[in-house]
Amino acid sequence: MKAFFEAFIPPPTRIDARQRAITMGGAFVGILLTAVVCGLIEGHFDLKWWLMAPLGASAAQVFAVPGSPMSQPWPIVGGHLLSALAGLACVHLIGVNSLSAGLAVGLAVMLMLSLRALHPSGGGTALFIVISHTSDWHFILFPVIANAVLLVVLAIAWHRLTGQGYPQRQTINGPHQLALHRFNPSDLEAALLTYNQALDISREDVEKLIELTEMQAYQRLAGEITCGAIMSRKLRTIMPRTRLGEAEVIMLRHDIKALPVLDDDRRPIGLLRLDDTSTSDRTLTADKIMRQSFARVKATDPATECLHILARGDRRHVLVVDADSRLEGLISKSDLMRALFHAG
Structure with a gap:
């Protein structure tokens, strides 16, 4: 019984005072300026005729949860538009009654789902049209679309002003670069x-x-593992004047994907990867196309340092150097993943 009632208790929120103030300010400014602009367009300030009540719910959503798919521009504008069409159609076909009210909301939800424009307060727009006895088709343009578009424009401006991203693209980035990432x-x-x-x-x-x-x-699995504990110590290296054809043969023969390029003091000055050699003239020397920007760590550094380096971007190898910047070893993604696998 206790568990049943605990389900009705809301979880604690992590929204701090600053974010709450930003949300409240956005809702205030959004509704106020929408009302003022629409009032100027209409030529009078009778709120009943040019500001939809469901817009308040839209404001709460777009300023409180701007990352939600239902808070993006198309669901807000399209959701209200489709819901207004549903409400007006029911008023004209059925009249103003309970059946019309229920059908208007149901039809609005179906249209919004079908056109990927689901917006909760759209149902309120459909119901608002029925209970207000609205039958003028021009209501779709004003105030419905006018209200929704103005609110979206103001939301974009407010979120940009307060350093928050809006609108947010509803797409997926490329997959995580670590080999143990189990989904794409x-x-x-x-x-x-x-x-x-x-x-x-x-x-x-x-x-x-x-x-x-x-x-x-x-990071938990890495625990106290150091870079020195997982690095490869038996390395194949080349000099800056090594030709690409020779470097490629070394990598293919020993089944490795990269070669550190060292100076005369065994200090790394670059990294040559196998995919670099396959697109270049084999007679060129390594110093012509080697990657001069590469990651390096110390053997005593925790292995978690490599996590952040290899998790994103095009990094596939990390060089391990000593206190004098001389090469000690190399850590590849496979080295790191193998260590994490055995640690787990």
């Missing part, structure tokens, strides 16, 4: 479709949450 964008897309729910969170946010969770797990 198509997997996540399929999972969301299988779940068959209108989640109030963007797919980008879902992916980011999973990545952060896995990164936290990797």
Whole structure:
């Protein structure tokens, strides 16, 4: 019984006072300026005729949860537009009664879902049209579309002003670069479709949450492991004047993907990768195309240092150097993943 009632208790919120103030200010400014601009367009300030009540719900959503798929520009504008069409159609075909009210909301939800424009307060627009006895088709243009477009424009300006990203693209970034990352964008897309729910969170946010969770797990598994404990010590290296054809033969013969380029004091000055040699003239020397920007760590550094280097971007190798910057070893993604696998 206790567990049943605990389900009704809301979880604690992590929204700080500053974010609450930003949200409140956005809702205030959004509704105020929408009302003022629409009033100037209409030529009078009778709120009843040019400001929709459901717009208040839209303001709460777009300023409080701007990352939600339902808070993006198309769901707001399209949701209200489609809902207004549904409400007006029911008023003209059925009249103003309980059947019309229920059918208007149901039809609005169906249209919004069909056109990927689900916006909760759209149902309120459909109901508002029925209970206000609205039958003028011009109501769709003004105030419905005018209200929705103005609110979206103001939301974009407010979020940019307060340093928050809006609108947010509802797409998925490329897959996490660590080899143990167990899903790719198509997997996540399929999972969301299988779940068959209108989640109030963007797919980008879902992916980011999973990545952060896995990164936290990797850091836990790494524990006290040092870079020196997982680095490869038996290395093949080349000099700056080594020709690419020769470097490629070395990598293919020893099944390695990269060669550190060292100076006369065994200090790394570059990194030559196998994919670099395959697109270049084999007679060139390594110093002509080697990567002069490369990651380096100390043997005593925790292995978690490599996590952040290899997790994103095009980094595939980390060089391990001593106190005099001389090469001691190399850590590849496979070295890191092998260590984490055995640590788990």
